[in-house]
Amino acid sequence: MDQSSEKQRLEDLKHYALLDSAPEESFDRITRIAKKVFGVPIALISLVDENRQWFKSRQGLETCETPRDISFCTHAIEKNQPLIVHDASEDPRFRDSPLVTGDPNIRFYAGIPLRSPKGFNLGTLCVMDQQPRIASLEHIEILRDLARLVVDEIELRALAAFDCLTGMHRRTKFMEVAETELQRATRYGSNFSILIFDIDHFKTINDTHGHAAGDLVLQKVAEICKANLRSVDIASRFGGDEFVVLLPETNLSDARVIAERLRHQFETCQIEEGGHIMQFTTSFGLADHANSDLKTINAILNEADDYLYEAKTNGRNKVLTSTA
Template identity: 55%
Template sequence: MRPTVAPREQARLEALKGYRVLDTAPEQSYDDITLLATQLCSVPIALISLVDAERQWFKSRVGVDVSETSRDVSFCAHAIQGEEPLVVRDAREDERFRDNPLVTRAPHIVFYAGVPLCTPDGFRIGTLCVIDHQPRDLSDAQLRSLEALARQVVLQLELKRVSDQLAGALQRIDVMEALIPICSYCKGIRNDEGYWGTVEAFIKSHDNVEFSHGVCEACMAKHFPEVPPLP
């Protein structure tokens, strides 16, 4: 059975792409998580699967050689449709999966358990999943451990996203710390094209910020002497 697409699919895909993780190199922090997942659940296969528009791509994998598969045959594409983990004890007896080529051919998936990777904004961008070639059940403790590891995957993604944002902000600060032509009288700033403008316009051209305006106490006293000072 082909997985359905959520109503907020475009926003979900934008959230996934915002992490800038697709097609990146393997990283130890993620590989440690999949290794722990196989040991905790006593299974041969574990994946960190990110569900893109037409494919599922594996940020980390243990027990399989391929780095991605079509979304049409993806178990994980089904798993992200709900908030709770998707557990399939025997895919050969499940009408959703029994004719799936991942079941009838290599890697011959029989057991599957996938925990959605849920972003702080509520988008399920993929799963941490474990797979076996025979039917099995997970204990409550194993399932809770898998959920805890899935939260660690999202935490790693969030840390990378924040780190990238900080690096970009520091780069923009470096630009602003360079020699900037400022008018000695009005404090206007000359841009690269030689035009003079306000400080606000210059900063907004180098960063995505908005300004709110007020008047300090000294300027209030100088320009609006008739207005009594605030208590």
């Protein structure tokens, strides 16, 4: 896979916000079926990112991830067909892998790529055994069907997680991802910032130009955020014209630079609708995890929201934080 395609694949994978998410019964149900149908000790839903394969669901394996460079699934996602390894100890691609020479002592592997609607292989549904074996065509077809169910479940999850108009995370999904980031930052002593902003006088835009024009403004906000934020940043439409962005590994000073860049982009963009040119401004409030008093996501959100309120009551079209 060339570098450009791999970058697009990783972006597609991260779009679904599945990595490091909590176990879910809808996925565990599928791996239990695969394990039982094949009569094997291990069944996994594996997602492959830059450096690892991470298991969204696992049956018969304790670890939640392994390095990418030793994984079977790295090979499986290279092609759009099943990868079947009857005896890994005799396969030159895998015989020296620590997954074969040591625990869990893999011999048999069968994996089906999880192909997204955009055409990228996110990972695999796979089954493994410590004994060599032959996979029947019937079993492979069943595994294909189960892999399609995994992709369907991923898409259903995405529909529930993302706002249809803007493509941004919904509030519930944002809070789930933010809690994961809070745990990570607490564990490793790192920082992150949250910014909250809304559109100044958005009601006037709807009243003057109509709700279709208001929708165009909301979509423009999402477009500008996508163009100016990193792939690791999490942008959410919290409701109406209010938006929240989580910036991992970002202190308050750097977050303010990002917020000011967004504010300027919003202020200077022009939207044509019905022969009219629309412009809009935004107001921002920022807070970060480094504040020792802010131990929860809600506490950080509340502080950022306080600064947003202050920005709106002091002239709008500005960014306010504790360093202002």
